[in-house]
Amino acid sequence: MSRKQLALVIDLNVCVGCHACVTSCKEWNASGAAGPMSDQNPFGADPSGTFFNRVQTFEVGEFPNTETVHFPKSCLHCEDPPCVPVCPTGASYKREEDGIVLVDVDKCIGCKYCSWACPYGAREIDANQKVMKKCTLCVDRIYDTALPEIDRKPACVKACPTSARLFGDIHDPQSEVSRAIREEGGYTLMPEWGTHPANHYLPRRKTRLRIHADELVRADNPLTVEGHPPRPAPDASTLEDASI
Numbered sequence: 001m002s003r004k005q006l007a008l009v010i011d012l013n014v015c016v017g018c019h020a021c022v023t024s025c026k027e028w029n030a031s032g033a034a035g036p037m038s039d040q041n042p043f044g045a046d047p048s049g050t051f052f053n054r055v056q057t058f059e060v061g062e063f064p065n066t067e068t069v070h071f072p073k074s075c076l077h078c079e080d081p082p083c084v085p086v087c088p089t090g091a092s093y094k095r096e097e098d099g100i101v102l103v104d105v106d107k108c109i110g111c112k113y114c115s116w117a118c119p120y121g122a123r124e125i126d127a128n129q130k131v132m133k134k135c136t137l138c139v140d141r142i143y144d145t146a147l148p149e150i151d152r153k154p155a156c157v158k159a160c161p162t163s164a165r166l167f168g169d170i171h172d173p174q175s176e177v178s179r180a181i182r183e184e185g186g187y188t189l190m191p192e193w194g195t196h197p198a199n200h201y202l203p204r205r206k207t208r209l210r211i212h213a214d215e216l217v218r219a220d221n222p223l224t225v226e227g228h229p230p231r232p233a234p235d236a237s238t239l240e241d242a243s244i
Contacts, residue, residue, distance in 0.1 A: 005079060005099035006137055007170045007198035008154070009177045009186060010072055013205055015164040017057050017070030024159035025053045025074075028138060038128035050126045052135040053156055069204065072156075072165075075122040075135040076189065076197035077101045083114035083123065092132070098169075099198060100139055105131045119193045137167075170198055 029052055030037045039049030053074040059066050081101050083092050091107035092114045094100070103114075103123075108131040115123040115132060123134045138154040141147065151158065157165045168177035177200070180186060186200040 003171065004097065004169050005077075005171045005198050006142075006168070007077055007099075007177060007200065008074075008137070008157070009166040009168075009170075009180050009200045009202060011164045011166070011180075011184070011202040012069065012071065013202060014162045015055075015070045015072060016162055017055055017068075018161060019055055020159040020161060021072060021156035021165060022051060022053050022055055024155040025135075026051060028141065028155035029136070036126075036129075037133065038126055040127055048127075050124050050133050052124075052133065067204070073120070073122065074156075074199075075101060076120055076195075076199040077135075077137065079196035079198055080194065082117040082119070082193075082195055086113045086117045088113065099171075100137050101134070102136055102139065103132050103134055105129070105133075108132050119190060119195065120197075142167075170200070 026037060037050040037052070039047065041047050042049060053072060056071045056073060057068065058071070059068055061067055077094075077100055079099065081092075081094055083101065084094055086092075088111065089107045089109055091104045091109075093102060093104065095102065110125060110130040110132065112125060112132070115121075115125065123132050125131070126133050138156075142152045142154065144152060153167050154165075157167045166177050166180055168175040170177050170181065172178055173182075180202060181200050184202045186202050188197040188200055191197075
């Protein structure tokens with residue numbers, strides 16, 4: 001186990017499925033150290049391509065009590081990654097200094113052993129380069145001292161409009177991600193596999209809104225006269241008088 005373990009914590013309660021994380025990831029990494037990320041027939045009827053991050057959307061429950069769940073998924077940077085020991089060339093490896101799992105494309109022969117070993121389906125073969133690609137946690141970005149410190153985060157984290165994605169060291173009990181896991185009941189995917197995923201998810205939870213009557217009226221409503229909304233004259237017609 002590495003002394004430091006960088007990871008993502010994804011809050012399913014506020015993810016809206018906008019795919020900003022997907023597009024920003026593609027944009028940054030297509031021209032970064034992990035690029036290119038090729039596409040096949042991108043404007044055709046059956047487009048496909050290489051992505052480090054995808055968002056799956058599905059419904060749960062039974063009508064009329066259904067909910068739409070948006071579930072982002074990428075490499076989980078497992079603390080005991082099964083993709084590493086099966087690689088015959090050593091292309092798949094886990095960094096000691098920060099726990100990030102990477103692929104050395106110069107050593108990768110495209111055998112797909114690592115993708116078969118991964119129980120999460122987090123790896124994708126680049127159809128053009130014939131090598132395996134996966135999330136790097138934007139390793140070329142988070143350590144770039146030329147960037148302002150506030151921007152030294154994975155592209156997906158920076159792009160999320162609802163702050164559903166957190167980034168940090170889960171081995172640091174005082175980090176933002178560790179506190180979120182501890183306080184919000186964070187969990188890992190398929191713990192029974194024993195891979196100890198570093199990435200965690202925060203569960204969806206019921207939210208109760210308490211709205212007072214005075215909050216339903218706009219204080220700056222331009223139609224309000226002397227504190228009272230306008231009313232029709234006693235003999236004037238209203239929508240209720242309209243015949244169907």
